[in-house]
Amino acid sequence: MLNWLNRFLTPPADEDLEKNQMAATLNIILLILLAASVFLMIDDWLTTNGQNLGALVLLGLVSAVSLGLTRRGRLTLPRFVVPLLGLVIVSYIILVNNLGIHDIGMLCYPAVIILAGLLLGKQAPFIFAWLSLGAIALIVYAEVNGLINSQLSFLTDYSDLITIAIILALTAALTQVLMNNLIENAEQARRHEAALLEAHRQLQTYTRQLEQQEQILRQSEAYLRAILNNLPFQVWLKDLEGRFLTVNEPLVRAAGMPSIQTVIGKTDFDLTQKELAEKYRADDQEIIESKSQKTIEELMFDQGQAKWFETYKRPILDEKGQVLGTTGFARDITERKQAEEERETLIKELEAKNAELERFTYTVSHDLKSPLVTIKGFLGWLEKDIAAGNTERMQHDFQHIREATTKMQNLLDDLLELSRIGRLMNPPQTVSVTELAREASQLVAGQIEARRVQVNIAPNLPFVSGDRPRLVEVFQNLIDNAVKFMGDQPAPCVDIGVREDEGEPVFFVRDNGSGIAARYHQRIFGLFERLEQNTEGTGVGLALVKRIVEVHGGRIWVESDGPGQGSTFYFTLPLTF
Template identity: 35%
Template sequence: MKKIVPAVKRTVVKIVGNKACSGDDEKVRRLRIMNITTLIVVFAAVFWAVIDWFVLGRWLQPIIEIAGAFIGVSFLWWQRRIEDIDLTTGIFIAIFGVAILLINFVNGISSSNSFWLFLTPLFAFFISGRGSGIFWTVVAFVYIFIVSLLANRGIIGGYVDFEFILDMLSVFALISFFAALYEGSRRQAQRRLKEAKDFSEGIIDHAPVGIYTVDLRGVVETLNPAMTKIAGGEQADEKVGVNVLDLEPYRKSGLADRFSRAMKTGQPFEVRNLEYVSLHTRKRTVRHYRGIPIKATDGTVKRLLVLVEDVTELRGIEEGRELLIQQLASKNEELERFVYVVSHDLRSPLTSLRGYVECVREDVEEANRDQLEKDLRSMEKIAQNMSQMIDDLLKLSRIGREEYCAEEVDFNQLVEKVIDNVSIQLKEKGFTTKVQSGMPRLKVYARPIEEVFNNLIANAIKFTEEKPNPRVEIGFEEKETEYCFFVRDNGVGIPKASQAKLFNLFFRSGKKAGTGIGLTITKEYVQMNGGRIWVESEEGKGATFWFSLPKK
């Protein structure tokens, strides 16, 4: 018995289902009900055939009933192999209607079998729709009228009471009328439900944010196109049928715990700025997650609705804005320092020049030629310093506005050219120079990089010339993604407290400091080429200026 029940159940399910017919859920549902009805009618026909033959001793009715059962089984076998559901339901109603009419014709309109006629319009309305219901209602009306007329004329069966016929037609009309009303209301409700479903699906499909649902196990049930795009298309982590609670990024980020907690408590949650790295594409995105538990009428959670917004681009814009704000703040600070220092550094020489003008007048009046020469040399030096400052300021102001063309540069040749430009100065002051061989060839802005070496070597000369055995060394180190070049001297060095500010505008360190603009210009030129600059030094032990340039 334990084996028979599951076998019967599997057979019934196999008969009721129809894999060939798919697409319209309502039609498929009707087809299954029709198959169940056919199966019931087949069993009922076999049952009554047995009763009629063995109990009531009839012979015609059992033949009709067995034939009906055979037709029903044949229909079940045949309809599983076609895809047109409308044709299948139409044939079913035709077979059912003809069978009921035939049984009533054989047994007589006044017998109890006539009540089966009431099922004909009901099934026609429910399974095939309003048109079929009206057709079979008319057929049944005409049938009852003709059979009653033939019976009362003595052609078939016995006499049928007129009142019985009238009552039967009235009841039949009422049943058909209410069946038609029900079918119309049902179709209208179905249409509204479909419109509402299409409307909600349209909103979800065209929503700019990702939307997907997961069941209580964490398995993805549905997801919209926006979510597919956010997740990475065909190589997405989140797909229908995937358990997101098992995904490594969900577990590591704590998102899986938030999902589980929301399903248990029924409380919504929100996670902002979550950095998600896809398992398949390794693409990094920044996302906002919002989980909303979907509850049944009894308050139990049935699934979780998840809204996902990709804010990677927005995050980049925000970071760019923050960087821009920092740069603007830095530029404003430099501008304030610039205004202050320029006004101070230009006013001070002018004040000194006015003082020397008075001294020159006195020297002329006193005819003191030696003092006059000395004062004029001091005035000339002040004027040269002012001219140098103005030249440096103009050079700094042009950075970013001048256009350069990147070209491939042999750095050994570039350094040799810079050394040649200052060779006389190096020779007069007894410098030893060492240039590392095998320097790379890089595509850079040549003129700015030449200026970088000029400034760094000039600084090395200035702060090393009074040391015994002055030395300047130029070389490089190769890193994974960049080359790091250096200019090293054995001069006075730079105090630790000054190193962090060394590249700031107008910052001066030591007695021989110049305008305080040269190293700022150097930093700007290095950054223009995508590099960075820094210094390593100990006071009294020289300094090494480093700057990097990317390989590509």
């Protein structure tokens, strides 16, 4: 039963989104009309002995037929029939029941105009306003000439048509304005959805690229291992005293000896440094005493050059299990050791990038989802308010939808700006930091003047070389943040200057505003991080600043003694870029 009811109430689906929306609207309106006609038929039968039963039956039948056509995807006829039939039936009931223009049923005419706008488009409200005015003129004529005798017919005059015409015209105009706004907002929502899908596609592409890089890294490791496994080994045989009994050419070359014969009979003390020779002898003694094999990685000298070798050693046993000496081989794994270190570095970098991507994806989906939920929610309310004709609530709904779309646009603009840093760079220029600070101050002059903040820029600041527009963004964001979080400071002030730190110039932007608790000193540079959720902005500003400074080879940090003690943002920029 519930499944059947759900299928009955669910509008038909179509690939055309606009057609789907129209079908959903028609589905709701026709269900309401069908239910209303049944209720009114029962009420009419009980109160007037079926005086209006014929019209109400017609309304119910037409609504049922239109509903059937709608559910089959045939929307053209129901879209015209529903508002036209509503106009005819309202006029018929008013005339037949001697109700007159002062009856509450006259409110149905504006409803018909709004309904026509929803179903037939922007021009329909004025057409149905004229049709409604014609029907009302007929009712006025009937009242004035005594064809309708209601309790308030004596108040009816042809001058009432002017007032009614104004009301109908205003209703039509307002409906058209609302329809224009609704269509525009729907288009914006579709554009934003397309942009979000594109961002999702780009994230998927980036993820696939990371996977390909990981695959390449694994292949490189396999190739390296294959190469190392095919290198010639150093092979040797020693007696219990550590004297070489036999060796191979790679070992001879590594020891810098002219021939195999010159190595036989010698010990490690004769071929290498004392410290290494003592270690090799200790390893041999351990193997002799334990009668077990041993694999170690150690530094050895190959032709006077220290290299990493993987060494495998084991005892030589006779038939009775007595140790006769030791044997072993060593292979050069210097390249492998270096590759392992590089691999570990790459893995750590990839893990950091993956973690950053995961945080970025979660935050973006969360922050983008918020305005989408708002838009979706208020579109639902808007449908209800349009159906109810509540114009005041409609304006309220549109305002919230506009605010949500604006928030989403600002967020996407900031994310696009963040993604460009490091990829799109302007040619480096040599520029005075004093000029950068002054230009940035001019860009936020409105905020500075509005809060009466005194900005002091130290003269003769050093010259730096870099992407000038990006460097202006650094100062602009830092100054704007300082002004924004000035708090209730009676004498707000921002100082821009430089100090020397072990010969390195460290620039700073200092304010005497609300300050920052120590636990937030690192967090504020994260994406979408805002210490005060009620403040304006998307939480991307300081992340942009950090990215720009790091791309220029610098670093940035904040110092503050805590809330109410002001803050100082320090950053470094190389004097040559």
